[in-house]
Amino acid sequence: MSRLRIPLLALGLCVALAAASSAQGKYPKNVVMLVTHSSPGGGSDVFLRELSPYLARLMGVNLVIDNMQGGSGARAMAAVAKAKPDGGSFYATTPTFIYTSLLSRPAASYKDLEPLVNMFFDPEVLYTAADSRFKTLKDVLDAARQGKGKWGAANPASLERQVMERLKQKAGVTPVIATFEGGGDMLINVLNHTLDMGVGELQEISAQLDARKLRLLGVVGEARLPQFPDVRTVKEQGIDLSVRKFRGLAGPKGTSREVIAAWEAAVPKLLADPKYKALYTKNGLQPGFIPHAEYVKFMSEFGSQTEAFLKESGVIR
Amino acid sequence: MFSTLFELLFTTPIVPAAFGGVAWGILGGALPGISPSITMALLLPFTYGMDPTPALVMLASTYVGAEYGGSIPAILIRTPGTNAAAATVVDGYAMKLQGKAGEALGISLYSGFIGGLFGLIVLVLLTERLSSVALAFTPAAYAALGVLGLSIIASLSRESLVKGLMAGVLGLMISTIGTDPVTGLNRFTFDSPELLSGIPPILVMVGLYAISELFVQSGEPGWEHVPREKARIKFPNPAMWKRLAIPQLIGSVIGTIEGVMPGGGGTVSSFLAYNEARRWSKHKEEFGHGSPEGVAAPEAANNTVACTALIPMLSLGIPSSNSSAVLLGGFLIHGLVPGPLLFVQHSEVINGLYTGLFTANVAMVIVGYLMMTPCLWLVSRPKPFLMAFIYALVASGVYAIENSLFHVGVALGFGVLGYAMRYFKMPFLPMVLGVVLGFMVESNYRRALVLSGGDRMTFLQDRISAGLLIVAVIFLTGSLVRHAMDHRHARS
Incomplete structure (x- = not known):
């Protein structure tokens, strides 16, 4: 009994000391x-x-x-x-x-x-399918300028929808913006070319990015992402838009x-x-x-x- | 291939989930009045906290177990535990009177096993290739798929088309509660944050199937008391295997066809299988007087259905029977939407489900043998005790989903609605279809129109969408013609 008690006591003391020292x-x-x-x-x-x-x-x-x-x-x-x-x-x-x-x-x-x-x-990024005819954000915006743009946002009342609506205003183009029941749903429609471009959190699309099925078009934030130093922010591409x-x-x-x-x-x-x-x-x-x-x-x-x-x-x- | 199977079996809790589900299913199936869909609906809320794969395996295994469980009281007390076991009563009970209850139960178990394996093979072969077309599904195609699903309502309501349509519209109305899929406006939420994301289909299902059935049961007298007797299962010998092969094959083929057909389900298939087995039998005279074939054919058929009913549900997201509708609810609470995409995005869940169904069929033989005594004990308990227990189970299960009393209230409300619908003989499945498919049709229809700039031709230009719509039209005309013919028959 006592043999067990001593280590237990020591352990208790240790825990107490550790707690005291870290709780400055x-x-x-x-x-x-x-x-x-x-x-x-x-x-x-x-x-x-x-x-x-x-x-x-x-x-x-x-x-x-x-x-x-x-x-x-x-x-x-x-x-x-x-x-x-x-x-x-x-x-x-x-x-x-x-x-x-x-x-x-x-x-x-x-x-x-x-x-x-x-x-x-959570960085928000604009993306398109890797085999899409659009190579840059400018391509997508040019197509939208001719009145043929199709953009997607995950949910109807969401920050992502807000990003797309603001982008539309600031770039002065008139694409249609379709909304979905979540990012995965929209992703499929980007992959099968129903949509020209989608917006979402980086972590949502990381699997498809790793599989090289998607291409990033821009970061909707203040700074570039350390993982993708080549992808420019939307601001750098001449549109004054950034969300956090x-x-x-x-x-x-x-x-x-x-x-x-x-x-x-x-x-x-x-x-x-x-x-x-x-x-x-x-x-x-x-x-x-x-x-x-x-x-x-x-x-x-x-x-x-x-x-x-x-x-x-x-x-x- | 085999190494992944091996991994699936031993590193995930699929095996315990399958055994647990089968055991629960046999118990529920054995209780008269508790159908497979109710047994599954009772379990549904408890699967919420589990990982998706074991949760779905458990639900699907419950279905498998319940189809066998229904034959126990059918053979022993002449009361089918499930509707699908009604065809088993005739020869099963006759065999019992001849002192061959053990043999009858053994045949039921063995035939269910054969039928289940047959159904599983068909399921895997038919659904496997879907992943190739999944990516081609555009919003227009999804809208058309939903329309095809809703067109099933016409064939589900054979008794009264009007009542079926009423139930369907009620379901569609419920599906409009929540956030508008295109504009984000709130509809019928009355500023309540609880209603922002709509009414979860699981509450509709638990309310309609389980709670309303409990209401009905509490107004009915208890079932026949089972005399305490020992029924030990005796598995058939090789000579009997040969004799049973033909009726089992008939049962399996009919079960496959009826399982895939909307509104078919276990009950129709077991009666059809019984009739066909008699027609092709060498011992026609024995039917009705304790023919082993008369037990084998319907039991093989209803266990085949337990697998093949998943084909339209998994591949298209359209539940063709009450039980597969409840299983669909199991997918939905884990955020998995059955349909072509499921095979691409969550192939691990599908593979797990297949493995689980195979395990469940094996488990059925083992658990079925072991569970005989507890089943008999349970069926001979006073009914009020059992029902009170089940009530508590339902309420706590619904509460546990989100620790929300609001959910319990909603489920009880749907229980009352279900009770009223039973009274007016309105079918449930059209309503569930409305709830499950309404949002899919609406959101994708409007999304397709947003994308096409309001041009409705988009539904015909998209090849998949056009094809699905044509099938829906054929289906509707077919059912309407049959309705008209039924009417004329009834009059003359």
Whole structure:
């Protein structure tokens, strides 16, 4: 009995010491819930689960991922908005939560949450089939100028649709824009040449890119992608358009300064962790830390831009 | 080829899923009133948390198991556990009266195994080549495919075309709830975020098939009490194998044809198989008085159907029977849309399903032998206890999908609707077809028009679309002619 007790005690001490040494910032909670609307194995869920071991070590807390599906994020938003603002629960944000807030009347909208910090951007890219007659974005736009363009966006009310509508406006062309039930659905129509061009997240099309069935036409962001240094941004190609599909966290209103400071300190370290960096680069994520004060502004701008777009296209009044 | 099969069998939980599904299916099939589609609908919500391949293998295996399970009470207490086992009652029960219950059950199990393997081979051969055409499916072709699927409604509603159409339109109406596929406008969502993505077909299926059946069952008296007796399965000897070969072949061929045909299903095929087996038998006089052939033919037929009914569902996304509609629901909750594309995008799921179905047919023989006693015990429980248990199972299963009480409410609502539909003798499958195919037809029709700039000729210019539409027209005219002839017959 006692023989067993000593190693156990030693082990306990070690754990306590390790926890004490890593928790320099004295984060107020031991357990932090990260709530996502995505189902186990879905986009945001995988993102959180891959991130949590690295982040937990940095912050000296236990991270629990809670899947609250349903209502396109409405349930998860309501739960976090109602939670105590003690740094114990956060919602994993993506543009979905803005869209859900604007499209329906959820119990809590994005305005009832406090944006915390941003971590990543999902790069949005324009692409066509590798054996398509279009070689560059200019080819696609020229064809559209003659009134024969067919472009695709994954979902009717989505950031991708917004990209295509804005591109159409800025380039002054009039293609038709068909929408689908998700990226995979649209991808097929790009591959069989029904569509001239599609738009989507890099990770959605990575399998087809690896198989050399697709050609990238441009990056709809501020900078080129490290994996594809030859692919120019849309801006470089003369069209002033750039979107940022964000991935970050938001908490209940009234989250304290200390808590925010702890996250602002931890996230840049997390993004610099070489092992984690290799992992997220492989998944096509771009690091994009935005500190709290800026993130609040970013989110409200993103919200009002999206609202303007939805009103313009007649989706909401 | 063999190494991948080997890998599939031993590195993924396909084998336990197949055995579990078969066991569940035999139990459900053995309970009178609980049909294969209900047994599957009960299991459906619980497959949500599993990986897609084992989840689908489990559901498909349930179908296989239920088709055998139905013959147990048919032989022992003269009450078919499933509709498809009704043809087995005649000679199966007669054999039991002659003290040959064990032989009858053995023949049923063995014939089901043969029929199932036959059906599986046909399934693999017929669906395998689809991946080559999948990429050629444009939005116009998908719209036409959906129209073909909806045209089945005409042949499903043989009793009353009007009622079938009413159920179909009801389904189409439900499919319009949610986000508009082209503009992104919200339709009939009443600002509720829960309705943004529409009503999941799985809730419609669980409500219509399982919950409404429970409502009906709770208003009916319990089934006949089974006397406690020992029925040990006796497998047939080689001499009997020879005699059963012909009726099994008849059953398998008829099962193949009926499985692929919309609205055919296990029940029609087992009666047809019984009749044909009698016509071609050397011992016609034994039929009706305990002929082993009279058990073999229908049981081979309904187990063949359990595989071949998947052909139109997998390859075209059109469920031709209630059970394959529920299996389709299993695909949908994992975000897999059956149809030509499935073979390209998720060939691993298809291969897993084939492997699982083979395992299920083997499992049926083993589990069927072992499950005899628990089945008999279960059937002799008081019915109210069983039904209460099943109610709880359904409610918790639906809740577990998204931890949502809203879903439980929706499913119960469809249960009430289903009860009303049973009362008015409205068929369920047209409604399910409407729910499942409505969105596909609408979104692809409008998408095709967006792409063609509003030119409707696009549906005829696309070769696949034109072909599918022609088949739909032929199909519709055929069913209408048959309806008219049935009417004239009825009058004269």
